[in-house]
Amino acid sequence: xxxxxxxxxxxxxxxxxxxxxxxxxxxxxxxxxxxxxxxxxxxxxxxxxxxxxxxxxxxxxxxxxxxxxxxxxxxxxxxxxxxxxxxxxxxxxxxxxxxxxxxxxxxxxxxxxxxxxxxxxxxxxxxxxxxxxxxxxxxxxxxxxxxxxxxxxxxxxxxxxxxxxxxxxxxxxxxxxxxxxxxxxxxxxxxxxxxxxxxxxxxxxxxxxxxxxxxxxxxxxxxxxxxxxxxxxxxxxxxxxxxxxxxxxxxxxx
Numbered sequence: 377x378x379x380x381x382x383x384x385x386x387x388x389x390x391x392x393x394x395x396x397x398x399x400x401x402x403x404x405x406x407x408x409x410x411x412x413x414x415x416x417x418x419x420x421x422x423x424x425x426x427x428x429x430x431x432x433x434x435x436x437x438x439x440x441x442x443x444x445x446x447x448x449x450x451x452x453x454x455x456x457x458x459x460x461x462x463x464x465x466x467x468x469x470x471x472x473x474x475x476x477x478x479x480x481x482x483x484x485x486x487x488x489x490x491x492x493x494x495x496x497x498x499x500x501x502x503x504x505x506x507x508x509x510x511x512x513x514x515x516x517x518x519x520x521x522x523x524x525x526x527x528x529x530x531x532x533x534x535x536x537x538x539x540x541x542x543x544x545x546x547x548x549x550x551x552x553x554x555x556x557x558x559x560x561x562x563x564x565x566x567x568x569x570x571x572x573x574x575x576x577x578x579x580x581x582x583x584x585x586x587x588x589x590x591x592x593x594x595x596x597x598x599x600x601x602x603x604x605x606x607x608x609x610x611x612x613x614x615x616x617x618x619x620x621x622x623x624x625x626x627x628x629x630x
Contacts, residue, residue, distance in 0.1 A: 383395040469562050483526070486519065489507070490504065498618050512546075516551065516554065518553065518557065523560060524562055527564045527567070531568040534553075551581055552586055559592065561592060561595060561596060583613065584625070586616075586622075587617060593614060
């Protein structure tokens with residue numbers, strides 16, 4: 377979508393023809409076992425051969441049969457079961473997922489937090505350059521609900537922050553999320569959260585949550601996420617305050 381959109385914008389500046397693509401054709405190719413974009417070239421070559429060697433082969437093929445191929449392929453692009461499950465878990469969330477895209481919430485404010493001498497709590501290091509880092513702990517805050525429009529952005533941001541901390545020479549053993557601004561988590565964001573947890577686990581880093589509201593935690597528990605038969609996010613990964621969670625992983629600010 378991004379490539380086609382950018383190409384059309386560029387074509388508009390130079391008076392070029394509109395550029396198009398076919399998601400149904402891509403679905404047919406994928407279901408047929410295609411692995412690369414070379415599929416398009418092979419398909420074009422076979423089509424030319426068919427026109428030359430067996431002209432009129434599809435002349436008597438009903439249009440409905442061709443339509444069925446396209447419809448069947450297009451249906452594979454929609455995960456109907458997940459949408460139905462989404463409505464079962466939270467009807468409002470399901471409705472939002474099919475009718476709305478909230479631009480502002482998809483790009484919320486994000487911050488790494490640190491300890492500021494003389495101030496209670498932990499504060500945005502971008503606004504308080506004097507804030508001290510927490511040894512071995514990456515403390516982050518994401519100021520928005522987690523849902524389909526920002527889940528991937530959240531995942532990428534946390535990973536980037538972790539890599540940046542490692543590049544700066546910090547030995548990180550835990551990523552703690554200050555969850556007070558998170559008022560909702562949908563199924564797409566849950567998937568991103570699971571992928572993030574797997575990524576951090578491979579680097580021997582714990583993912584933990586501080587100040588998560590009880591309804592959100594209960595919603596998280598309804599998904600019954602497990603690893604090796606055990607809950608993916610156990611009680612030790614939750615704390616009522618950021619201070620309490622930081623104390624579990626470290627002795628306090630440097």
